[in-house]
Amino acid sequence: MFVDERYEDMVERDDLIWIDVRSGSEFQEATIPHAVNIPLFNDEERARIGTVYKQVSKAAAMELGLEIASEKLPHIVASVRGACADGKKPVIFCWRGGMRSKTVATVIDLMGISSIRLSGGYRAYRQVVVDQLAQYAGVELPPVIVLHGMTGVGKTNILHKLAKRGEPVLDLEGLAGHRGSVFGGIGLDVANQRTFDSLLLAQLQKLQHSPYIFMEAESRRIGRVTMPEFLFVAKQQGYNIELTAPMDVRVARTLLQYRLHDDQLFADQVLYALQYIEKRFSPDLRQRVFEWHAMGDYPSLVEALLVEYYDPRYQHAMESYDREFTCLDVTDYELATEQICTYAQEHIKRVTAFQ
Incomplete structure (x- = not known):
């Protein structure tokens, strides 16, 4: 089973590969340096799920997300496996350590790929960057x-x-x-x-x-x-x-x-x-x-x-x-x-x- 770890506890490791499972536009906007983008949903699919979440319910949005993701899972597993071909361990992250990263981490674990999930997702990583740059002032x-x-x-x-x-x-x-x-x-x-x-x-x-x-x-x-x-x-x-x-x-x-x-x-x-x-x-x-x-x-x-x-x-x-x-x-x-x-x-x- 995957484990959740903080960015601060992994930053010195050189045996990891960062896997960003957010959409392409999110990845292009900003990501962790050297991360690989293997999106669970594209921008249009993410927008559809968000609309259902707001207009219908969380449960309905999760069902739609499962329906969309189910067809992609073999490709996602193969992509993660390919990204880790040099023996590095994948660290899966989405925006805030929610369902997207949990879904991918769970599926690849079932397929025998051990992984780590970034606690708090990209949002937590961004806060680490802001805090550490601020510390350089002293x-x-x-x-x-x-x-x-x-x-x-x-x-x-x-x-x-x-x-x-x-x-x-x-x-x-x-x-x-x-x-x-x-x-x-x-x-x-x-x-x-x-x-x-x-x-x-x-x-x-x-x-x-x-x-x-x-x-x-x-x-x-x-x-x-x-x-x-x-x-x-x-x-x-x-x-x-x-x-x-x-x-x-x-x-x-x-x-x-x-x-x-x-x-x-x-x-x-x-x-x-x-x-x-x-x-x-x-x-x-x-x-x-x-x-x-x-x-x-x-x-x-x-x-x-x-x-x-x-x-x-x-x-x-x-x-x-x-x-x-x-x-x-x-x-x-x-x-x-x-x-x-x-x-x-x-x-x-x-x-x-x-x-």
Whole structure:
């Protein structure tokens, strides 16, 4: 028989596979990181059952749920078995540890698959995330090394290269599914706050014993999510590296990062973003960028936006940091990554020696 366990008692285990039996839309909205979606009901079926519950009775809703689920159970059992093919034990959860997770856990148990049911469901897990992130306000993080630089220098690529080397990296844009600017959601799956919080907590737990943490100089707001205050403060008090690159390199890297294979979709999304911020342009810049957009001259458009719009704003943001900046040219990614690692290992060691 399955047992109910709290998330807090399982978080350190690496022998578990999380099985979310909620509907597809619930799963897409937010779930436990790395969970597999094996829904007992789809969105339409869930809505039908809910209507019967409200308009008829709980018993009638349960009967309808049983009727709908009965045809799916062999497929659900096979799906759970497949998800556990590597020997991991399934942890079944729904919204609040109710009938959906109980049904699936009971059926797979009858089929010889031992499982755990998450006590309180996703709702209880979400409260754990909120509570644990709040506790970080009183915890001293490892020293933060903040990568600054004008748009297009390649800060995100540098973070990825550092992560590949095994360096401790907190990629907030990656967690948020957004690059930070009004154009930042182009071609990405933008996360909501609940998903961001879950991914952030998991990453912080991995990095809490690191000698330092690399992160980008993000603003408080990243796409649809907000950085927690404790992390914003740690960033403001971190050690600063300013990454630089020639304008032609910045333009090329910006286009490489944002350009989509679908030219029309890319043009439409760029136009939407331009219309969102055009009121902040000078009349001359407004005219030029829309002309370049109409002609498909994206290099000219990008360079003008960098020089006349983004660079002044980024320069102003950098003035809010008290600690000095170490400047580093990143035209050569590999050389720059090596130099950043050397800076981190030597500078942080030197700083902590005097604390």
